[in-house]
Amino acid sequence: MAIADDHKKYRAIVKNMLADGGLFENINSAEIHPPYRIKGMMRRDFFGNTAANIISGIDPLLKNGTIIKTDRATTVSKASIAGQNVIIKRYNNQGFLNSLKYTLAGSRAKRVWRETYLLQQLGITTPIALGYFDVLHNGRVIRSYLLNAFCSGPSLHDLLLNSIITLDEWPAINDQVNNLLNILHSKGITHGDIKHTNILYEKGGLVLIDLDSLAIHRSEKKLKRSIEKDRKAYTKKINLDPNEYIKRKKIELNISH
Numbered sequence: 001m002a003i004a005d006d007h008k009k010y011r012a013i014v015k016n017m018l019a020d021g022g023l024f025e026n027i028n029s030a031e032i033h034p035p036y037r038i039k040g041m042m043r044r045d046f047f048g049n050t051a052a053n054i055i056s057g058i059d060p061l062l063k064n065g066t067i068i069k070t071d072r073a074t075t076v077s078k079a080s081i082a083g084q085n086v087i088i089k090r091y092n093n094q095g096f097l098n099s100l101k102y103t104l105a106g107s108r109a110k111r112v113w114r115e116t117y118l119l120q121q122l123g124i125t126t127p128i129a130l131g132y133f134d135v136l137h138n139g140r141v142i143r144s145y146l147l148n149a150f151c152s153g154p155s156l157h158d159l160l161l162n163s164i165i166t167l168d169e170w171p172a173i174n175d176q177v178n179n180l181l182n183i184l185h186s187k188g189i190t191h192g193d194i195k196h197t198n199i200l201y202e203k204g205g206l207v208l209i210d211l212d213s214l215a216i217h218r219s220e221k222k223l224k225r226s227i228e229k230d231r232k233a234y235t236k237k238i239n240l241d242p243n244e245y246i247k248r249k250k251i252e253l254n255i256s257h
Contacts, residue, residue, distance in 0.1 A: 003188045007218045014118050025051055027133055032056050036142075040133025041113065046082070047131065054081060055133055058145055062088045078150060085150035086130060092143055099140045107134045109144035112211045116148075119208065122187060124180070126208045127151045151209070153202025160196070160242050161249055170242045176206050177238050181230055188217045190226035194233040196245070 018024055018041065025047075027040045032052045042051040054061070065079030065088065075090045091108050093099065102108065113132040120126060128149040134141045156173065159165050165173070177199060184191060191198070192213025200207035217223035249255075 003220055003223060004218045006188045007216055010118050010216055013121050014114050017117055017121065018114070027051065027055070033135065035137070037136040038133050039136060040110070040131065040145075042131035042133070042147075043129075046084075050082070051131070054131075054147075055145075058088065059090075062090055081147075085152075087127065087148045087150050089146045089148070090143060091145070096140075099142050102144070103136075103139070103141045107132075107141050107144040108212055109134065109146040112146055112214070115211050115214050115216070118216070119189075119211075119214075122189075124183065124208060125205060126211065151200050151202060151207050153200040153207055155197045156199050156201060156238070157196035157249070159201055160246050161255075167242050173201065173206075174239055177234065180206050180208065181234060185223075185227045185230070188223055190215050190217070190223070190230050192226065192229065194230050195237045199238075 023044060025042045025044050027038055027042060029052075030037045032038045033056050038055055040055075042054075047054060061079045061081065062075065062077045065077035067075070067077050068087075069076040072094060073092060075092060077088050079086055079088050089109070091102075109132040113129050116126050116129040120128075130147040130149055132144065132146045134144045136142065154162070154164055156177075159173070160170070177194075180199075181191075181194070191208065191211070192215060193210060198208070198210040200209060215222075215226055217226065
């Protein structure tokens with residue numbers, strides 16, 4: 001029961017926080033981006049009265065930014081809004097069945113938005129979530145967007161590949177990753193996609209990103225299985241000889257020096 005009770009407690013924490021109408025604006029409108037209905041939530045302290053304009057112009061903002069990643073599932077871009085750097089993540093339309101799944105179960109953008117605020121309440125650093133919204137057509141979610149504050153810290157991948165740290169400094173950072181996982185797992189939470197590029201290093205601390213696979217568990221059995229997956233990823237990817245990682249990535253990325 002402890003895991004299930006924690007899950008309920010966590011949901012209550014986030015529900016109470018997001019109920020703050022002074023900080024968050026609920027969006028539910030067919031007027032912002034016709035013929036679509038927009039449902040979501042935006043931070044008033046960042047967007048002020050411009051939320052509707054940002055939503056209606058989100059695709060040009062994303063396209064004109066610096067594309068970080070794009071594939072069938074998602075497109076990620078670093079863009080500028082109100083003079084500040086923001087990460088925009090679009091969860092792309094992948095067809096009827098995918099649309100139906102996230103209409104019934106809730107979109108990934110909505111879930112990551114919620115889990116981001118939970119992690120921050122639990123003292124785990126992740127970039128501030130500024131807003132999310134789903135785009136619905138004929139009652140179905142056809143795509144979604146998540147907006148996060150940009151974190152300027154390099155990823156663990158960049159630390160090694162760009163020689164931002166010395167190799168003598170790596171063991172201490174590796175220990176920080178191990179401690180971060182211990183904290184997550186002790187709270188019944190797993191990340192699900194542990195790798196160098198999903199952990200940033202800023203001001204001597206770690207910033208956890210890409211929460212799409214993050215899970216808050218209600219079952220001890222599933223938690224144990226997911227912890228094993230996180231630990232396997234940590235052992236296979238993070239807790240390796242950093243020299244070997246650098247050599248392998250230079251080969252993969254065709255870097256000659």
